[in-house]
Amino acid sequence: xxxxxxxxxxxxxxxxxxxxxxxxxxxxxxxxxxxxxxxxxxxxxxxxxxxxxxxxxxxxxxxxxxxxxxxxxxxxxxxxxxxxxxxxxxxxxxxxxxxxxxxxxxxxxxxxx
Amino acid sequence: xxxxxxxxxxxxxxxxxxxxxxxxxxxxxxxxxxxxxxxxxxxxxxxxxxxxxxxxxxxxxxxxxxxxxxxxxxxxxxxxxxxxxxxxxxxxxxxxxxxxxxxxxxxxxxxx
Numbered sequence: 001x002x003x004x005x006x007x008x009x010x011x012x013x014x015x016x017x018x019x020x021x022x023x024x025x026x027x028x029x030x031x032x033x034x035x036x037x038x039x040x041x042x043x044x045x046x047x048x049x050x051x052x053x054x055x056x057x058x059x060x061x062x063x064x065x066x067x068x069x070x071x072x073x074x075x076x077x078x079x080x081x082x083x084x085x086x087x088x089x090x091x092x093x094x095x096x097x098x099x100x101x102x103x104x105x106x107x108x109x110x111x112x113x
Numbered sequence: 114x115x116x117x118x119x120x121x122x123x124x125x126x127x128x129x130x131x132x133x134x135x136x137x138x139x140x141x142x143x144x145x146x147x148x149x150x151x152x153x154x155x156x157x158x159x160x161x162x163x164x165x166x167x168x169x170x171x172x173x174x175x176x177x178x179x180x181x182x183x184x185x186x187x188x189x190x191x192x193x194x195x196x197x198x199x200x201x202x203x204x205x206x207x208x209x210x211x212x213x214x215x216x217x218x219x220x221x222x223x224x225x
Contacts, residue, residue, distance in 0.1 A: 042217040102158060103158070
């Protein structure tokens with residue numbers, strides 16, 4: 001158990017809908033990363049937060065947004081969902097977000113039908 | 114875009130044999146990490162090697178780093194069926210934002 005909690009584990013929804021994925025980092029970790037894993041794109045970095053502030057942005061679509069709250073949990077919001085958004089979404093956390101190993105959650109499997 | 118790329122894409126061996134996976138990357142790095150992923154599960158960190166290090170060991174794992182060739186290798190000795198998983202390298206470009214960027218992984222199958 002990595003100590004990173006992601007909910008829900010599975011999510012099935014329809015095209016055009018909006019969903020929210022939640023992540024609770026390890027106790028004491030200030031930095032949260034979101035990654036998307038799909039068969040065709042591999043593991044893609046989406047966005048990183050540190051202590052409530054956005055620190056780095058990757059291949060995140062404009063339809064997607066995220067935030068990190070004062071209690072350090074993070075949410076990834078996916079809207080106007082398309083079939084191609086079906087993927088495994090991972091959250092990872094680290095203490096400071098620099099040169100450290102990532103602790104991954106078990107992921108949220110999103111299926112858009 | 115992928116910074117690191119693993120080779121081979123798939124590897125099938127017998128229990129007891131050694132497994133070697135390679136990772137090549139494009140730009141200078143701060144460090145390189147190897148992760149393991151069991152099917153559909155979260156990634157688990159194996160080893161982090163910094164750009165000024167050449168070799169690290171952890172149990173049956175040995176990682177080498179050759180910054181002149183921009184490559185790394187992960188050796189698993191005396192493989193077990195439980196080692197069956199996908200293995201990923203992750204690099205963060207030096208001078209950048211320290212974001213680990215992952216390759217597509219090597220799928221390892223160890224037959225009992």
